[in-house]
Amino acid sequence: MNRVRDRRIRLARLFGAAVTAFLAVTAVVGFGIRAGLPWWAVVAGALPTGGLAGWTGAQIGRQHGIRNEVLEPGETVLGTYTVRPPYTEHTPPAAHEGPQYQLRMTTRSMEMWERTALLWRHPLPELRVIAEGPRLRIHHDGREAGTMLLEQPSAAREICGVARRYGAS
Known part of the structure; x- marks a missing residue:
């Protein structure tokens, strides 16, 4: 099972x-051709x-691969939303790390991620969203799972609209 997971993450990294x-190379070559630069400058x-x-694409692909491991068969991702952190970091994250917190909606659940760490995952019918x-x-279960500034x-x-469509109240 672990080899299958590693293979999927490797493929996600490779694709990313x-x-x-x-x-990126297409953009640089296109710019170089339009600017009339010599071929060696374009290659450089x-x-x-x-x-x-x-x-950078490999890092992003790795993150997507790890996140997709928690999906159940037949479950699809409906959207991913950036959540502002509860406090401002002293140094902003590097661009390849992406946003620190993201809320992900699937056809069956809502997930809260801190980069590649799953903080919580709750089935939509068990949630109340406002x-x-x-x-x-x-x-969730009568308690507040979180208040997020998106x-x-x-x-x-x-x-809220997506969650209600898939069973949340």
């Missing part, structure tokens, strides 16, 4: 690296850009 490197810019973009402006209050202004209402 390939896609981001391809897009594309190689390090492709390497850095590939490394939108208060940009804040989202989530209740990055996107309309995300709280959107999450």
